[in-house]
Amino acid sequence: MVNKEKYDGAFMESFSIPIESLNEDLSYQSIQDWDSIGHLGLIAELEDVFDISLETDDIIDFSSYEKGKEILAKYGVKV
């Protein structure tokens, strides 16, 4: 599976949302599922599928679907 699919899959799995919801408007608290509890679930899922461990600063900076791509790039994951 390519990175983009894994990345999208983590969002869809964590928040039970369809692929159409994955766009630049998707950000922390823009949907009910993405609250602090959902956030940790998403981070855990991403760490799992990409086999990485995010730094604290990156966990709290991971504020949107788009921002997340920038952050993962730091870990050598190109989405």
Added chain:
Amino acid sequence: MALFENLSAHASSIAVVNESGSLITYDELASTADLIAEFTPERNLIFSFCQNKFECLAGYVGFLRGDCVQLLLQPDVDNLLLLNLIQTYKPKYLFAPISYFSKLPKGKILWTGADYQLLQINNLVDYAMHQDLALLMTTSGTTGSTKLVRLTYENIQSNALAIINYLQIKSTDRAITTMPMSYVYGLSILNTHLLAGASLVITESTLVEKNFWNLLQSTRTTTFGGVPYLYTVLEKLRFEQMVLPSLRVLTQAGGKLNLKLRKKFFAICQEKEIQLILMYGQTEATGRISYIPWDKREIYRGTVGIAIPGGRLTLEDKNGKEVTSVHQAGELIYRGSNVSMGYAENRGDLIKGDCNRGILRTGDVAKLAFNGSFSIIGRKSRIIKIHGARVNLDELEELLLSQKIECACIGVDDVLQVFFKKPSVEKRVAKILFDRARIRPASCQFRQVEEIPRGQSGKILYSKLH
């Protein structure tokens, strides 16, 4: 009697630091509070939709100073539940974020601030309310129940003063919000800091946002509190590596912190010279019932600690006799001036006086510990906590049954188990639980069974479910 009448004693001290960093004095808080409450004559009922915004706090303070009664609601309260609550209790006013107004009944706008509006809705019938009644809190807030807890001015004041006393909250302290004020624990943090002349950092940001930590550092916050889940978040964020020199006290309530987190955070906090105070309480006691002093954390580990100043804890057996043996379990009974007047199930109940007379049957089953405290071993009623929020399992079953899904719910804190008969309803159950009760699938285990086991009377035999 009203509350917060004495705010001007702290006149030019800082009461609130806003999200934007602006400073608001006690005098300014009092004048905004009174400006809002000027539109609501005394002894009227207001529904307040709570966000961690300055105007919301000002409204809360103003309505208390103005001797009105308010129900504090979470802003994402389920629509059906809200309409039900409005019909059941007939509030005259709604105080809500402007962004929320499309969900509310039409009415006359009386006051508009930057974020909040005060609305008068068309409930012209005035019912009398008991003179001591100050505040209404939801009992679960999630499962659709309209049952409320009736709190008095005296309840709020006495619990806040007891907490100030044992946490030694001083005017130099500063707390940052981590919970909505519709949740009694979050509310008690606001009450105590305002009554102590301390200050509050009010933010809608949460622990997983950079802004929260920036704000905490720039405002030199000294304390915050959280339910057990917050400590899971702190663990994930590697709290031990954070440099937060202003932080002096952390509190924890809203369910038992598991052994692993307790040990870990006791060690981290000791290292950082932060006191971590574990507390026990209920909405029915306006928040706090007991706590574990920092320097006695080893002696009281695994127990509810000691009763708050002015309160008393005992155990009672089925016949109401006090349990004094360490080998026998009983119901934990709390006595204190912070015990609510009782419940309300409809508008007519708001005239009722004190039904509890200072005695609260907590519903928690406990054993006497060797240190004289109590260890909770279960609950009498079928209530669990999910991420700190109370979930009544019977009410969940009713909620699902109302959607034509026959099921049985059991569980422990943070794990709900739902058993159902019909094949392929799992997705629907998950959706209903999230939409209506804010319980997410990750907190649930779903099991399809051939038959929900029932006794002759039709009652579900929970012991046969596993």
